[in-house]
Amino acid sequence: MNRRSFALFIMPSVSIMTFLMVIPLVTTIWLSFTGLLLRDLDSAPFVGLQNYREVFADPNFWRATRFTVVFVVITVPIEIMLGMTFALLLDRVQRFRSIYLAAILLPFIVTPVVGTLLFRNLFSRGGLLSWLIELVSGESFVIDASNVRFLILLHAIWQVTPFAFVAIFAGLQLLPQERVDAAAMDGARFWSSFVYVTLPHLKSVLFFVAIISIMDSYRVFDSVFVFAGSRFDDSHTLSVYNSVEALDAKIGRLGKGHAIAVLTIVGIFVVLIPFLVRSYKEQIAERT
């Protein structure tokens, strides 16, 4: 394919990417250096690094950064492990498979904010799980500082595990049966077969699931916003910190909000760099 044809083929996607990603990103970076306010959108005075200085000096920013990292580190491995477990179990089931599949996917199908509200209602006063806890412990259960982080993590695992499950399950369907049979004939038991046959086959799927899950976890918003609100600000993630400290309509510090958004993007890149480097090296290796 000559360069001209190549350019024509990629032009639509490059144009769309430029319009939807590059221009907003560049604009966001530029606005992060301005004092843009919601109540005065007609002027965006250049303020240099002031927004960044303000954010870096705010202990709430560092607290939100810490909890965001903790959130990613805890939820992503658990989601992948649970997704893998469910996928392996369902792979062995033939009867009622579609029913199990639908049941496992349910948290992923429900509109996220609806799922979050339903999940919260389970633990609210009068909710089913809160009632059960009360029944067992004899004490009324309310969401408070001692359990709000746990509930946020639990909700994330409940909601995102189906994504890991469905990707891994799809990968398992492509695993050639003869490889599994050959391993069995060589005397491999479940664990050996899993480690030496299944896992290598799923490597690229797991890589994909990990990257998407990390990005998704890093920018988590709805569950934290719903569970923590303003009351539990030590459980805020970076997205919620941005919403509460800058983008709240009553405050309307859009310049500062853009600075936090830029720092969030930088944070995602820092977390993803090891994965991206590894992916690049693998692609180069495959070509050579």
Added chain:
Amino acid sequence: MKIKMGINRVLALTAACALVFGACSSGEEAAEVTEAPVPEVALASEECAIPVSEEAVSVDVMGWEFPSITQYAAELKECEAANYTFNVQFLDSAEAQNQINLDLATGTPTFEMVQGSNQFILELAQKGLLLPLNDLIDKYRDQFALDKIPQGMWDLVTVDGNIYSIPMVANSQHLFYNEEILTKLGLTVPTTYEEAIAMCPKLIEGKYAGFQMMLSADWAWQIEYDNVLGSMGVKPIDDTTGQPNFNSAEGVKAAQILSDLASKCGGKTMGTYSTDDVQNAFQTGEYAIGHLWASRAAAMDDPEATKAEVLGKIKFAPALTAGTILGAPAYVDGYAIPAKGSVDAEKIFLAMLGATDEESQTAAAKFGGVTRDGVSNPEGPRNGEALSVSTSKGRGADQTHPAAGIYRAEIGKALIKMLNGVSAADAIAEAEAAYIKEATAQKLLS
């Protein structure tokens, strides 16, 4: 993913707006109306007495719902006979306010009409996001008997002489109490916050919840705090300079009163119940006494939603005080028109008039306070006197200084942490530091 989309939308919309800065017009747009007398034209219906539009008019409305507002939304639907189509959307109040703010800030709003309280409407107006309605009001004043709305109501939606809404719901807060339970426990209706806190041990001993109010959201803490502070005659910030008054000894005392209410009366439910939950708790007999929005009074007589043993037993009394003024706000709700909208403002305004005229307000009076003199509904709630006294002797409307929004955000965020054990003094200190930092950064203090 609605909320995630909200965040993305903020970034995308502001980025897009920045790109077209050059094209964004500045300054307020005045309503374009002619001085010509109103022509005699066919009216849509008796329920919505506005002229039938020659071309179809589509109106997207955003707001938040309570019984009176539901009725006004139904009144808007009646105006579809005038060749209008209304798409009325309701969200949770905080989310609706965020959506409206973001939509209007783009400069090309998709909502043709927004609904809100006077506090919210004035915040939008101060950002230049709403259309002043003075000319339109003058034009239709006689035809729709707008003088029946008292000047005090208009003042609540006016900034610098510009009127931004037609007041349609009169609202405040006052006491709700179950007379039978109080009599059984030998308790009398309190008039001060101190008395309310003092009655809690006896209520709790009698297996009832202590004195209650909705304090599960930061904005609710702000309103209740303003009530207590206002009842002492103190305004949270200076009307002219924006300098804080809430950091005074009275400010800390007001926070301490709320802290005591939460710790000595609230129990676990105070930090978790929404306004709907508090209303339901009265309707089921869980709550014996508390402070609630007047707009919730009609529900107490709803036999489908109120337990038979409670029905008719919830009484109403004026709000509490910590000084000489009642701890009750003066609120009105109304519709407003975004500036820079794409639909003819006069057509939108006519729909507002049709949905809030005397006939509409009479229907809405069944569910709560209305704004026109002499309008009532025989099936209306029994809280008329409590509402009237609380409003007339209360702390009045929220402040309109440009920094007031920042104050409200910061005080709410700080005070709600008292539920986690933060002291009143620390909460006020935190709010003061955050307010001064943010208001200074936005150059709003003088």
